[in-house]
Amino acid sequence: xxxxxxxxxxxxxxxxxxxxxxxxxxxxxxxxxxxxxxxxxxxxxxxxxxxxxxxxxxxxxxxxxxxxxxxxxxxxxxxxxxxxxxxxxxxxxxxxxxxxxxxxxxxxxxxxxxxxxxxxxxxxxxxxxxxxx
Amino acid sequence: xxxxxxxxxxxxxxxxxxxxxxxxxxxxxxxxxxxxxxxxxxxxxxxxxxxxxxxxxxxxxxxxxxxxxxxxxxxxxxxxxxxxxxxxxxxxxxxxxxxxxxxxxxxxxxxxxxxxxxxxxxxxxxxxxxxxxxxxxxxxxxxxxxxxxxxxxxxxxxxxxxxxxxxxxxxxxxxxxxxxxxxxxxxxxxxxxxxxxxxxxxxxxxxxxxxxxxxxxxxxxxxxxxxxxxxxxxxxxxxxxxxxxxxxxxxxxxxxxxxxxxxxxxxxxxxxxxxxxxxxxxxxxxxxxxxxxxxxxxxxxxxxxxxxxxxxxxxxxxxxxxxxxxxxxxxxxxxxxxxxxxxxxxxxxxxxxxxxxxxxxxxxxxxxxxxxxxxxxxxxxxxxxxxxxxxxxxxxxxxxxxxxxxxxxxxxxxxxxxxxxxxxxxxxxxxxxxxxxxxxxxxxxxxxxxxxxxxxxxxxxxxxxxxxxxxxxxxxxxxxxxxxxxxxxxxxxxxxxxxx
Numbered sequence: 001x002x003x004x005x006x007x008x009x010x011x012x013x014x015x016x017x018x019x020x021x022x023x024x025x026x027x028x029x030x031x032x033x034x035x036x037x038x039x040x041x042x043x044x045x046x047x048x049x050x051x052x053x054x055x056x057x058x059x060x061x062x063x064x065x066x067x068x069x070x071x072x073x074x075x076x077x078x079x080x081x082x083x084x085x086x087x088x089x090x091x092x093x094x095x096x097x098x099x100x101x102x103x104x105x106x107x108x109x110x111x112x113x114x115x116x117x118x119x120x121x122x123x124x125x126x127x128x129x130x131x132x133x
Numbered sequence: 134x135x136x137x138x139x140x141x142x143x144x145x146x147x148x149x150x151x152x153x154x155x156x157x158x159x160x161x162x163x164x165x166x167x168x169x170x171x172x173x174x175x176x177x178x179x180x181x182x183x184x185x186x187x188x189x190x191x192x193x194x195x196x197x198x199x200x201x202x203x204x205x206x207x208x209x210x211x212x213x214x215x216x217x218x219x220x221x222x223x224x225x226x227x228x229x230x231x232x233x234x235x236x237x238x239x240x241x242x243x244x245x246x247x248x249x250x251x252x253x254x255x256x257x258x259x260x261x262x263x264x265x266x267x268x269x270x271x272x273x274x275x276x277x278x279x280x281x282x283x284x285x286x287x288x289x290x291x292x293x294x295x296x297x298x299x300x301x302x303x304x305x306x307x308x309x310x311x312x313x314x315x316x317x318x319x320x321x322x323x324x325x326x327x328x329x330x331x332x333x334x335x336x337x338x339x340x341x342x343x344x345x346x347x348x349x350x351x352x353x354x355x356x357x358x359x360x361x362x363x364x365x366x367x368x369x370x371x372x373x374x375x376x377x378x379x380x381x382x383x384x385x386x387x388x389x390x391x392x393x394x395x396x397x398x399x400x401x402x403x404x405x406x407x408x409x410x411x412x413x414x415x416x417x418x419x420x421x422x423x424x425x426x427x428x429x430x431x432x433x434x435x436x437x438x439x440x441x442x443x444x445x446x447x448x449x450x451x452x453x454x455x456x457x458x459x460x461x462x463x464x465x466x467x468x469x470x471x472x473x474x475x476x477x478x479x480x481x482x483x484x485x486x487x488x489x490x491x492x493x494x495x496x497x498x499x500x501x502x503x504x505x506x507x508x509x510x511x512x513x514x515x516x517x518x519x520x521x522x523x524x525x526x527x528x529x530x531x532x533x534x535x536x537x538x539x540x541x542x543x544x545x546x547x548x549x550x551x552x553x554x555x556x557x558x559x560x561x562x563x564x565x566x567x568x569x570x571x572x573x574x575x576x577x578x579x580x581x582x583x584x585x586x587x588x589x590x591x592x593x594x595x596x597x598x599x600x601x602x603x604x605x606x607x608x609x610x611x612x613x614x615x616x617x618x619x620x621x622x623x624x625x626x627x628x629x630x631x632x633x
Contacts, residue, residue, distance in 0.1 A: 109156075113160055116156040117157070126150075126152050127150055
């Protein structure tokens with residue numbers, strides 16, 4: 001039976017947790033040898049992605065994509081971090097700040113498949129829909 | 134209107150406008166084509182939930198798979214690109230319902246297609262709904278008067294019944310349905326005409342005809358045209374049914390016409406094949422039977438405890454070269470409570486409506502027929518059957534014995550009387566009178582070729598000078614001795630005075 005990437009990722013997590021760096025190196029190289037042996041090395045990318053989300057979930061880490069019109073200042077970054085920590089009960093927040101001029105202002109926060117659209121562009125769109133009714 | 138006024142109005146509107154920011158679940162389009170989109174993300178989406186694509190186009194979730202979902206797009210899919218954001222709405226697909234829809238032409242999503250402005254409705258009903266259960270139902274007892282002699286006489290339809298109209302193309306299937314709608318003018322039945330995959334020109338003609346005859350006042354027309362996406366054709370009958378269910382819940386009676394379910398099956402087959410669901414017989418998906426059975430099961434007569442409303446369904450099926458044993462026709466025949474079978478041969482012979490009395494049945498409708506009609510029409514079917522058997526001998530003419538010739542003559546007159554022009558529905562008391570005259574031999578001495586004008590004049594005479602006889606039939610609803618006596622007197626009186 002061929003294993004799926006989710007199963008690989010979960011196994012990899014199980015065998016590497018609570019181990020020191022040296023042991024992890026051995027386990028990981030063994031893991032990739034197994035992948036090659038099973039002829040599923042092409043799954044490696046997907047497994048890494050799955051492993052990452054699995055790891056984040058276990059450790060309470062949340063990756064956030066924040067879109068603003070201009071680069072955010074330190075103060076605002078901290079405020080966004082606090083907000084996310086409160087909302088998702090996360091221990092650690094990784095913020096990935098993207099700059100997009102098209103949103104005209106405000107902020108868009110993306111967490112996995114949830115989106116908080118507080119951009120000026122979106123509000124203008126809502127106004128347009130409201131007026132054209 | 135001055136410029137300042139417009140600006141003032143706009144200012145006022147903008148003043149009251151407030152935006153709210155809420156977190157939404159979103160996904161991204163992976164693949165799009167042929168009206169179907171594959172979407173990743175949207176982790177908490179429900180089956181048959183509405184999705185919002187960009188530019189206000191909506192979609193419906195059909196497949197929930199590991200890592201992706203399959204959704205059909207209700208509208209123009211040409212503007213949707215890979216990577217587009219899709220928002221979930223948290224709402225199951227529903228349509229606006231209510232009185233404001235009556236007299237309107239709407240899309241399957243309840244948007245106006247006519248020029249009478251936006252549809253204002255606060256109530257929404259889900260498109261997919263479980264049919265009423267056993268406890269809530271009762272058997273049919275009130276007739277739907279189609280105004281067509283052959284149907285009201287031989288294949289009666291009751292409120293809450295599902296009667297299939299089946300036949301080849303161009304044999305008058307839609308004509309029967311439209312006549313039935315026209316006949317409901319001024320009565321208590323709300324009609325919903327659902328056009329599925331029909332030519333827009335045909336729908337326009339029907340709407341114009343209904344408007345001309347004042348039948349739009351009690352009618353809703355739901356249109357999924359031939360050029361609309363298959364997804365719209367797929368939901369059209371369900372949307373029409375949801376609109377009807379609202380009135381049924383109010384205790385009213387509704388008549389729905391699904392024109393036609395063969396095209397509905399094609400639309401569903403297309404959607405299913407693109408979603409990579411496995412094909413079965415005639416390439417239809419495995420749940421094609423359930424598709425139609427769950428739709429038609431929603432027609433019901435509710436018991437008095439539940440308001441006593443009803444939905445009567447007249448689904449239409451188009452056969453190919455008279456083949457009723459194809460997959461979809463057999464399915465729908467087995468679901469419905471009877472069928473009206475229309476024949477190409479009779480149609481071209483000029484027998485219109487081209488109903489084949491032998492193959493058409495109504496399994497439950499006879500209990501809804503008024504007693505007077507039941508009594509006079511009993512002989513009708515027999516006369517026709519005997520005529521059909523003897524029709525071949527008719528060519529031998531004089532070599533036949535007296536009894537056979539009489540039967541053939543009666544048969545010819547029966548066929549002639551059952552012919553009826555389009556858009557010319559007849560009230561039930563007139564039907565009883567003419568059929569009584571026919572089955573009791575009062576027409577045997579009228580020449581067949583003059584029967585048509587004779588009948589027209591007869592109805593005119595009855596309406597003008599023998600109105601009390603007609604009223605008596607309608608009041609008693611039964612052939613009591615009093616009624617028979619009066620009716621025979623009227624017929625004899627007409628025959629005496631009539632000169633063709």
